[in-house]
Amino acid sequence: MRGDVARKWRPPLGLVVGAALALAVAAPIAAVLLAALARHGAEREAGIWVGVAVAAAGAGLLALVLRRAILRPVSELAARATAIQAGDAGALAGQRHYGTREIGRLGQCVLDMARTLHGREAAIRSYTDHVTHELKAPIAAIRGAAELLQDPDLPEPDRDRLTGAIDDAAGRLDQLLEAARALAAAREPRHVGSCRLGDLLAGLRAEAPGLKITARGEAVRLPLGCAGLAVVLGHLARNAAQHGARHLWIDAxxxxxxxxxxxRxxxxxxxSGNRARVFEPFFSTRRSEAGAGxxxxxxxxxxAAHGADIALDPGGPGTGFTIRFSGDGTAQGL
Structure with a gap:
């Protein structure tokens, strides 16, 4: 489905427009010159007809060039935009004809934007499904407890137990909603700039006091703002500590x-059964401890919102992750 605009040589738009204007000006001038240079009436008349033919041929050639260089690729791009708006995922494929370099860049930008929006829509749909599924359990617990509490003959110990269950379910709802807000905030590419690993180690060690942190490459500058990098490292350190790790190695x-x-x-x-799901929203192996996942x-x-990627390392002891940043940390948004 995915594809880019075909990579092949195309003239710049300025060259096409300049050539078209030159042809449009040169054709009638040539016709006038042919007529003016003719000595006799018959020759002058023939020269006029030759000039008309040259002008007509030039106009036809001009129309053909403009159609191939501008009209056809723009029409195709407009048709693709209409198809994408209608939900046709096949329209996200690369464009074969784009006429000029500028139209090629425009087409690539439109396709990239459409793919980004398509991916964002799919992510929101998946996220909504996850949220709906996770909210069902505490809501059902609250509803069930509320129905039982309507019984006037319910013993006081049972009433206290059900009240506690409602409080627990409400706390779980608050936890899920707070996590959902944090995930929504993470979609915004607002952590621009760069940060050195060494700038965050003191705060990271204070945040996870039971975890020994060993770092290399402290002077390496990473293309992510310090606030964003602190969020990333904080979550990974807490995740390691919560799953029994006592030592965390970080290498930039x-x-x-x-x-x-x-x-690591x-x-x-x-x-191995959980490796494919570790980055899914609300996935947790600590359900008994009420982990939000x-x-x-x-x-x-x-x-991802800042042009970087994280992957789970398949081998080695413990748990390992590799984060790869793009050259400039270009923000992309989700």
């Missing part, structure tokens, strides 16, 4: 394609 390095940040802990690791989803969403 520069690469030609962009900075790379690696993290000495915890029990992630089972949003930490890694927030990290993944925030990084």
């Amino acid at each position: 390095a520069s690469a030609p394609s962009g900075a790379v940040l690696g993290l 802990d000495d915890g029990p690791g992630i089972s 949003m930490g890694l989803a927030i990290v993944h969403t925030l990084l």
Whole structure:
């Protein structure tokens, strides 16, 4: 389905317009010159007809060039935009004919924007499904407890137990809604700038006091604002500590394609059955501890909104993640 505008040589729009104007001016001038240079009436008449023919041929050639260079690619781009608006995912494929370089860039920008919006719509749909599913349990608990509390003969211990269940369910709702707000905030590319790993280590160690943190590449500048990088590292450190890790290694390095940040802990690791789901919203292996299951989803969403990517490392002891930043940390949004 995905594709880019075809990469092939096309003249710039200025060259096409300039050539068209030159042809439009040169054709009638040539006709006038032919008529003026003719010595006799018959020759002058023939020259006029030749000039008319040259002008007509020039006009036809001009129309053909403008149609191929401008009209056809713009019409195709408009048709694609209409199809995308109607929900046709196939219209997101690359454009074959684009006439000039400028129209090619315009077409690529339109397709990129459409793909971004299409991906955002799919993400919102999936997120809404997750939220709906997660809210059902506490709402059902509150509804059931409220119905039982309507019984006037209900013993006082049972009444207290049901009241406590309502309080627990309400707390769970607050936790889920707060996590949902945090995930929505992570979609916004607002953490622009850069930050060094060493600038955040003191705060990170204070946030996870039971976790020994060893860092390398503290002077490496990462293309993410300090507030955003603190959110990412904070969630990953807390996730490691909550799953029994006692040591977290963080390694920042520069690469030609962009900075790379690696993290690994000495915890029990992630089972093979859960590896594919660790970045899903509300996924948690700590349901008994009322974990919201949003930490890694927030990290993944925030990084994606700033042109970075996080992946779970398949091998090694404990749990490892690799974060790859684009060269400039270009914000993309979700």
